[in-house]
Amino acid sequence: xxxxxxxxxxSFARDRVxxxxxxxxxxxxxxxxxxxxxxxxxxxxxxxxxYSAITYLMVNQAGLxxxxxxxxxxxxxxxxxxxxxxxxxxxxxxxLYGSFFEIAGHLFYNFLFRSIPIFLFSVLFMGVSLPDxxxxxxxxxxxxxxxxxxxxxxxxxxxxxxRFISINGVQMLYYFATxxxxxxxxxxxxxxxxxxxLSMALPFAYSTYVPAAVYQGTYPLADALLGQxxxxxxxxxxxxxxxxKSLKYLVIQGG
Amino acid sequence: xxxxxxxxxxxLKSQTQYAFDFIVNIIGNFLGVFADFLIIAMxxxxxxNIQGWTxxxxxxxxxxxxxxxxxxxxxxxxLNNFETLILSGRFDTLLIRPASVLGQAMLQTVDFKKLxxxxxxxxxxIWGLSQIEFIYPFAWIYLPTLYFASIAMNLxxxxxxxxxxxxxxxxxxxxxxxxxxxxxxxQYPATIYHKFFQSVxxxxxxxxxxxxxxxxxxxxxxxxxxxxxAPWLGISILAPIxxxxxxxxxxxxxxxxx
Numbered sequence: 001x002x003x004x005x006x007x008x009x010x011s012f013a014r015d016r017v018x019x020x021x022x023x024x025x026x027x028x029x030x031x032x033x034x035x036x037x038x039x040x041x042x043x044x045x046x047x048x049x050x051y052s053a054i055t056y057l058m059v060n061q062a063g064l065x066x067x068x069x070x071x072x073x074x075x076x077x078x079x080x081x082x083x084x085x086x087x088x089x090x091x092x093x094x095x096l097y098g099s100f101f102e103i104a105g106h107l108f109y110n111f112l113f114r115s116i117p118i119f120l121f122s123v124l125f126m127g128v129s130l131p132d133x134x135x136x137x138x139x140x141x142x143x144x145x146x147x148x149x150x151x152x153x154x155x156x157x158x159x160x161x162x163r164f165i166s167i168n169g170v171q172m173l174y175y176f177a178t179x180x181x182x183x184x185x186x187x188x189x190x191x192x193x194x195x196x197x198l199s200m201a202l203p204f205a206y207s208t209y210v211p212a213a214v215y216q217g218t219y220p221l222a223d224a225l226l227g228q229x230x231x232x233x234x235x236x237x238x239x240x241x242x243x244x245k246s247l248k249y250l251v252i253q254g255g
Numbered sequence: 256x257x258x259x260x261x262x263x264x265x266x267l268k269s270q271t272q273y274a275f276d277f278i279v280n281i282i283g284n285f286l287g288v289f290a291d292f293l294i295i296a297m298x299x300x301x302x303x304n305i306q307g308w309t310x311x312x313x314x315x316x317x318x319x320x321x322x323x324x325x326x327x328x329x330x331x332x333x334l335n336n337f338e339t340l341i342l343s344g345r346f347d348t349l350l351i352r353p354a355s356v357l358g359q360a361m362l363q364t365v366d367f368k369k370l371x372x373x374x375x376x377x378x379x380x381i382w383g384l385s386q387i388e389f390i391y392p393f394a395w396i397y398l399p400t401l402y403f404a405s406i407a408m409n410l411x412x413x414x415x416x417x418x419x420x421x422x423x424x425x426x427x428x429x430x431x432x433x434x435x436x437x438x439x440x441x442q443y444p445a446t447i448y449h450k451f452f453q454s455v456x457x458x459x460x461x462x463x464x465x466x467x468x469x470x471x472x473x474x475x476x477x478x479x480x481x482x483x484x485a486p487w488l489g490i491s492i493l494a495p496i497x498x499x500x501x502x503x504x505x506x507x508x509x510x511x512x513x
Contacts, residue, residue, distance in 0.1 A: 022428070024432055028432035031432065034448075035439055038448050038449075039305065042306050043305060164279075168280050169281070169283030169368070170279060171287075172280075172371075173287065176283070176289070180294070190297070191297065195297070
């Protein structure tokens, strides 16, 4: 556990070096959010429904850096390409454990320097509503669960690199599935019924839609925890299994 | 030209060597960006139009902007990752070869895997154009020029933003802000945005000049025929600015390599 925290701490420190870049990146993220906000205000008008949609979208926009834009393949593809994955195999912990804490440090950094600034900007200048106080803790619990789900999905992309080296295609497939089925850019209530049902049967919505809906008090906490718990169990078990299988194919590059 | 032909063939050979990876990449690129259009489609299927623009019309706007972006990603991969050339000092090698520096930077590799982007934009365009009703018959002759204008606009903006790496070193986030975000904004009609943002998208990063303004006239939403000149005005003003900034950047460049 101590080595896990040390990994997270090192990952956090590494990200801090690029704080200025991330501030510029936040501006890009706010513009993407602004585009979505203007679309929804165009179709719904400046109505309570319109502002509810804006709150939903911007809560998700702030959270994208925690549940969608995780470093490609949890840093594993870089390590495979450079051959430094060899050192990972020498460490006194597994690839899954190491990747989890490395990403945890990165996500904590993103929470402080990306999600919070974007969220505050949204509240101050875009009309985003603060949550009911009773929803704050449930939101954070479901958000953390969502981050764990997103970690596993990105970890699979990383494992893909062990087998196939290049991840560009599978990374885009991941983006396709997340963008379409997570509810990040459209509230689930506006989805066609068939796609909504399909989305709720896949893990992506439990990392994005569910926490944002809990934030707005429109999704029961118990249901959220049950759904997320099941997916964490399934995805976690699969991650352990696939890690063992994938490492058999590991080829150390470089030399 | 012979050099670029050799580079082109070498890129194709190296990328198709692993057929499975190549196919997954094309499918991934196709679907990854196509998700953006599906999201637009879901909104418009439910709400019918965005400020008077129907799904079909927005599909045409989308295809113009994404077609240009897709072609740029196929032939301009070196510009998209320009910061790595600068930070590694490998830009030095481009300066000493007897060929255009810009051409070399752009055509480092021809990324055939990005053809998925072009394919999805083309399919959305074919669908949109098969349904759309233009007021003027000459629109069908004029329209292909918009697709070429979009390629030129995407290339110019990418060169302009790549040039910032001469001053800033890392510039990936500037590219995301200045190109990716604005290109997404250009997929929708200008009137949904505030006046200031409309001006930025018309005069600073002028994507609206190749999509919104000409289509306003062609679809009968405006009687202003001068809008047909907007793409050429946008390109002819941006091109000399871009080339000047690029040349200033090269003068400013100092190697970081060993």
